[in-house]
Amino acid sequence: MPAYAIAHLQDAAPHPEIAEYIERIPATFEPYGGSFLVHVTPHEVKEGSWPGAVVVIGFPGIQEARAWWDSPAYQEIAPLRSRHIKGDIILVEGVPEGYDPAASARALRDALPPA
Numbered sequence: 786m787p788a789y790a791i792a793h794l795q796d797a798a799p800h801p802e803i804a805e806y807i808e809r810i811p812a813t814f815e816p817y818g819g820s821f822l823v824h825v826t827p828h829e830v831k832e833g834s835w836p837g838a839v840v841v842i843g844f845p846g847i848q849e850a851r852a853w854w855d856s857p858a859y860q861e862i863a864p865l866r867s868r869h870i871k872g873d874i875i876l877v878e879g880v881p882e883g884y885d886p887a888a889s890a891r892a893l894r895d896a897l898p899p900a
Contacts, residue, residue, distance in 0.1 A: 794872035795837035806865035
């Protein structure tokens with residue numbers, strides 16, 4: 786199953802270290818099959834608020850995403866970003882091919898108390 790590193794970045798101010806981070810990050814995720822799917826492109830808020838920027842990096846699976854995050858190469862450059870940009874970053878597993886949300890709805894209905 787695919788997996789994703791998703792970042793919601795806020796309060797980014799221009800800084801040379803951020804430019805260096807952006808230049809160096811692809812080399813850290815490429816050995817794990819990672820690639821940018823979204824990289825600070827405009828987004829449209831439909832509900833709630835979402836200030837800042839969105840980054841999504843896709844991986845073949847959650848193990849590759851974890852290995853990338855924990856890798857010495859990524860950990861070496863992470864402070865270049867974290868010193869200058871606040872944000873939240875998660876790793877999340879995608880759904881399998883052929884995923885049927887109806888099965889999740891049935892499980893939810895089965896868990897409800899009788900009416």
